[in-house]
Amino acid sequence: MNIPGRLRTDADGHAAGGAPNHGEDIEYLKRRVERLKLYSAALTLILMEKLGVTQAEIDKAVDMIDGMDGIKDGTMRRMVVNCPRCGKVVNQKADKCMYCGNDALEVPFLERI
Ligand SMILES: [Zn+2]
Numbered sequence: 001m002n003i004p005g006r007l008r009t010d011a012d013g014h015a016a017g018g019a020p021n022h023g024e025d026i027e028y029l030k031r032r033v034e035r036l037k038l039y040s041a042a043l044t045l046i047l048m049e050k051l052g053v054t055q056a057e058i059d060k061a062v063d064m065i066d067g068m069d070g071i072k073d074g075t076m077r078r079m080v081v082n083c084p085r086c087g088k089v090v091n092q093k094a095d096k097c098m099y100c101g102n103d104a105l106e107v108p109f110l111e112r113i
Helices: 022-051 055-067
Strands: 080-082 089-091
Touching: 022 055
Parallel strands: none
Antiparallel strands: 080 089
16 A cells, blocks of 8 residues: 555555554554544534534434445544436445446545535
8 A cells, every 4th residue: 555644565464564563554544544633623623613514413314424335433434325217225336236237337426525
């Protein structure tokens, strides 16, 4: 994997020299989570101060988005889409619908950011 700002690793997560690099991967991920928390807080503040959005409205949106993957577990790991042709639920990472073969699956907005 080669992510900007991160040490270079191969597909198995090994550092350029070949040794496992899990400690650095964990530190990298911790920094990313803290950065995402910072941006989340900033966006929440802007929504509340500039647009008058309430905490209850934000909580409601979080709850709705949490349930979009079919499981309310505080994550949005398993994003799924409804096939526009047959309406069945399909993993959004699939190239095509496993039920009808439609290859024009729409990726939800939140998965494109
Ligand atoms: Zn389909």
